[in-house]
Amino acid sequence: MEQERDEIIAINGLTKRFGAITAVDDISFSVPEGELFGFLGPNGAGKTTTIRMLTGILTPDAGEVSIGGIDMQKHPIAAKMQMGIIPETSNVYIELTAKQNVVLAGRFYGMHRKAVEERSDLLLQQFELSDRKDDRVEGFSKGMKQRVLIARALATKPDVLVLDEPTAGVDAAATHALLEFISQIHVERQLTVLLVTHDLPLVRKHAQQVIWLHDGKVLCGPAAELLSPERMAEILEMEIG
Secondary structure, three states, X not given: OOOOOOEEEEEEEEEEEEOOEEEEEEEEEEEEOOOEEEEEOOOOOOXXXXXXXXXXXXXXXXXXXXXXXXXXXXXXXXXXXXXXEEOOOOOXXXXXXXXXXXXXXXXXXXXXXXXXXXXXXHHHHHOOOHHHOOOEHHHOOHHHHHHHHHHHHOOOOOOEEEEEOOOOOOOHHHHHHHHHHXXXXXXXXXXXXXXXXXOHHHHHHHOOEEEEEEOOEEEEEEEHHHHOHHHHHHHHHHHHO
16 A cells, blocks of 8 residues: 655635635645645636745745745745746746856855855756756747746756646647656656646656646645546536536
8 A cells, every 4th residue: 555645735614705706715635745746727717826825935825835844925935945836937037048047046045155165056957957047048949948937947956846737839849848847857856846737748748646626716636546538528618618
């Protein structure tokens, strides 16, 4: 029997309203340590609002978020230090070099310059960017920019990696390369990965468990059996109905 793992992300009763609209409606779920976890739902389901609360960008109207046992509202910096985030819209600084991008991420969280520079060199070497580390990112290919984003997300040695809609605006080949790379990192570094997407095939291929959000509520999950084609078809019928 597989040993039960501790939860590293815990969301309890999370709610967010914008005027008369309830974007996230009293949702609760947890993510086990070391899991590649799918957070699935159609556009407008409330995924982005949830992730903004989970990462400390938005303050919830009700409920709690903890990362590695640290309360996001009470200790936001300590909680954020547990996470590396790859946002839906690339925020790589194209006017900076690859190394400067990674160093800047570490400095934002108070890492000493020497430590973060050493960390940056190591990550860029591992991601096959050493020969371009002092080049401005504006001349990089899409795939290289993605590797810079991942290196930057890992600058503080986080336990959790959050990918927000990694397929948005990216072609199929680049998406495949990114997710294969993330899957490799997930295994090698024993990272917890939260994959936020509306892409069913992506979740089925890479996630170990999944939760489905719809109209700001948890429709079903988390469970591994949600990844079966039959169950996914049932869920789609539930949404249409």
